[in-house]
Amino acid sequence: MNLPHDAMLLRIFIGESDRWHHQPLYEALVLKAREMHLAGATVLRGPIGFGKSSRIHTAKILRLSLDLPMVIEIVDTEEKLNAFLPVLDEMLKGGLVTLEKVRVIDYRAGPEAETPPQV
Numbered sequence: 001m002n003l004p005h006d007a008m009l010l011r012i013f014i015g016e017s018d019r020w021h022h023q024p025l026y027e028a029l030v031l032k033a034r035e036m037h038l039a040g041a042t043v044l045r046g047p048i049g050f051g052k053s054s055r056i057h058t059a060k061i062l063r064l065s066l067d068l069p070m071v072i073e074i075v076d077t078e079e080k081l082n083a084f085l086p087v088l089d090e091m092l093k094g095g096l097v098t099l100e101k102v103r104v105i106d107y108r109a110g111p112e113a114e115t116p117p118q119v
Contacts, residue, residue: 003039003076003107010074010081012088013096015057016045017067020091026070028091036084039076039107046071051096075102 018025026043033041048058049069057067074081081099088097 001037001039003104005104007039007075007102007104008078008081009100009102010076010084010088011098011100012072012074012092013049013051013098014070014072014092015051015067015095016070018070018093018095025091026072029072029088032087032091033074033084036080036087038074038080038084041072041074044071044073045069052094075104 012029014025016024016026020028030041030043046057046069048056050056051069057069074084076084085097
């Protein structure tokens with residue numbers, strides 16, 4: 001799969017404790033993006049953050065949170081991400097979703113992905 005230089009970045013901000021059918025929502029979103037043949041997805045876990053409720057979520061020792069901020073980033077064409085948005089809307093109960101233009105410099109698999117496993 002090739003990505004055009006002018007692509008889009010979908011960013012989804014949720015909490016670590018958010019679920020979709022008894023599965024972590026961030027995991028379900030990545031699996032759904034893969035199922036829909038999007039170019040790739042990355043999940044980032046934040047050490048501290050807050051959202052619409054203004055409640056702080058932190059990983060500090062004295063105030064352990066079981067709901068740390070999670071960000072899922074997906075880069076692909078505008079058309080493919082627009083097709084993913086209705087699915088995302090169904091799965092997402094709360095959070096923040098942004099979409100922005102990005103310039104893709106390079107998109108390729110590493111050498112381990114191209115070499116068949118040795119038996």
